[in-house]
Amino acid sequence: MSAPVAVVMGSDSDLPVVRSCLETLDSLGVRYSVQVLSAHRTPKEFHRFAESLDESAVKVVIGFAGRAAHLAGVLASLTVRPVIAVPIESGTLQGVDALYSTLQMPSGVPVATMALGKAGAVNAAILAVQILALSDEGIHHRLFEHRRKMTDDVLEKNRRIQADFNSRGG
Numbered sequence: 312m313s314a315p316v317a318v319v320m321g322s323d324s325d326l327p328v329v330r331s332c333l334e335t336l337d338s339l340g341v342r343y344s345v346q347v348l349s350a351h352r353t354p355k356e357f358h359r360f361a362e363s364l365d366e367s368a369v370k371v372v373i374g375f376a377g378r379a380a381h382l383a384g385v386l387a388s389l390t391v392r393p394v395i396a397v398p399i400e401s402g403t404l405q406g407v408d409a410l411y412s413t414l415q416m417p418s419g420v421p422v423a424t425m426a427l428g429k430a431g432a433v434n435a436a437i438l439a440v441q442i443l444a445l446s447d448e449g450i451h452h453r454l455f456e457h458r459r460k461m462t463d464d465v466l467e468k469n470r471r472i473q474a475d476f477n478s479r480g481g
């Protein structure tokens with residue numbers, strides 16, 4: 312693994328949410344590797360992968376899991392690389408189970424838990440890039456550009472909405 316960000320999902324059914332994270336990493340020009348590995352369905356392979364992280368070029372790990380989501384916590388227990396987690400909205404409890412499982416880590420093994428679903432996936436990518444930006448000027452600059460574009464987009468929408476509705480109101 313030579314990319315600085317490793318993305319891990321517990322099932323390929325998580326992919327629609329994971330895509331938002333990958334698209335954000337692409338838009339910020341940051342390379343990543345992607346794995347489908349489950350802490351409970353593929354425990355040996357999962358452990359092998361997690362234990363290889365500290366010796367690899369990976370600087371940040373992003374984990375996605377739904378239901379009884381122990382993926383990120385187990386990952387974080389096997390590496391000292393920072394682990395960012397996105398709980399997936401799925402199953403009968405619609406993600407509340409995954410949110411609590413991911414968020415409520417006991418002290419000593421932190422997991423940076425994002426919001427449920429696609430907003431969390433985008434923010435996981437941005438947070439990972441912010442960590443990389445601490446030691447990379449180019450990435451630092453791209454983050455500023457990303458923030459500026461977001462602001463410009465909202466202001467452009469504001470201009471259009473104002474032009475439309477405020478003119479009607481007389």
Ligand code: RP5
Nearest residue numbers: 321322324375376377378399
């Ligand atoms: C978790 O269980 C996965 O991350 C996924 O969100 C959830 C359901 O997996 P599937 O039954 O759809 O494979 O481990």
